[in-house]
Amino acid sequence: MLEKMLLGRYIKSNSFVHKLDPRTKLLGSFYFILIIFLANNWLSYLLLALFTFFAIWLSGIDIKFFLNGVKPLIWLILFTVIFQVLFTTGGTVYAEFWVFQITSSGLINGAYIFARLVLIIMMSTLLTLTTAPLELTDGIEHLLRPLARFGFPAHEIALMLSIALRYVPTLMDEAQRIMNAQRARGVEFNQGNFVDRMKAIIPILVPLFVSAFNRAEEMATAMEARGYRGGEGRTKYRQLDFDRNDLLVFVGYLLVTAVLIGLRFIAF
């Protein structure tokens, strides 16, 4: 069951990308999503694609994994692209029927959107494949920390995230166990119509919830027994270090941004 999950699928290695500070990778991924909207011509998309493939090459992970990341979303992407193609007006009209038009600008827009979505998915897959869940929560906590001044519960959210991530495999195991136990009592999970299937989920969901409550209670007791009393006065075991390589990534992003802006306003 775990194999199908993309979340928390982390491939251990010691590459350039793996050793980056998780904050760099988080910010980098968000920034990439922002600057991809700057691109509006073939040359800029080519540049971003090259940038993405360069990052993937730096991570030393097989490109297969990234294509697998795109696969479950391919229908959604194609759906969006087809809509774009059918409803965009302007440019040379190639075909027309009822309210739909296939135009040159529609085709170009469709292609752009396709490239945009695939690149964004690849970049975020790169983030999850190269960053251990724990590092990710650490990075998020550090990035949210400035907001704590405005009363934002940064420590609590980070703790919740890390406990949630730590329990994903435990709860998956438990769900599987409950499912098998209910199957042994004659519950059918993949037969019948939609309503029947939904009804069959109740005997999994209810015990899973009840046991999650019990776990939470026991865990809270165990945490308190070990002296947990909120975020204040705590020291940190894990430390993030921002080094030369992280700086290099930011310089790289700056260069790409400059070229993108140049391509947008100067050329064409």
Add this chain to the structure above:
Amino acid sequence: MAQPIVALNNISFQYPNNETNALSNVSLEIKQGEWIAIIGPNGSGKSTLAKIINGLLVPYEGEVKINGQQLNEETVWDARRAVGMVFQNPDNQFVGATVEDDIAFGLENNGIPREEMITRIEDALKQVRITEFKEHEPARLSGGQKQRVALASVIALRPDVVILDEATAMLDPLGRKEVIAAIRDLKEKFNLTVISITHDIDEASYADRIFVMNQGQMVKHDTPANIFSIGNELVGMGLDVPFAQKLKQALIQRGVELPEEYLNEEELFEWLTKSYLIK
């Protein structure tokens, strides 16, 4: 005489929405370095007692003293620092995402500086012999290993007293042996006081003293030898007796004349071999 490290005086406790007392008039004193086993049938108030010692539950009557200090709202965090607790379910007390993070969690809570944390974590890992699992996630550990991690995370806090609240109940015999061996080691090394709440009678036989609880009351406290020699009474309360005691009774039934007092396995073995030589 040194003052007792844990002293309970006339403790009574009742859970909300419950008619009867979970504990009534329990008093006890435990000295530094003692190994205490608390046994009793389900619902006899053993776990409640443990939570009261740790300040997780507050009794409505009676007082708790840890290290001579009265337990109240101000001293509760000191008490928790002095009394470490290992719970039954190895999964539900594993807070960190990896072994080292879990051990670090308690240290972080107490504001230990990072350099000190690193050495303490290394030490704790070594003491329970799980150094090679340092970076493992809980999903990749066995029950016994997880319970050793829980023990390490308590040890890293350098407590005076360790309470094991049925810490070996969910383990297989091998995991149980590993955990108990680790605890005995640690007790020797640090002169720890161990309070072990257990259904496992073999685990209880390691204790210096055994407290027997029944229906919220402290029924008996004595050395294992004296407790186990009242075998039938224990069975009547729904408890078990050790294997050596069962064997002795079976032999007595078959007409072998054995001494009155409790013998552990080795003593019984010795007695039997000797008696065979005489005949």
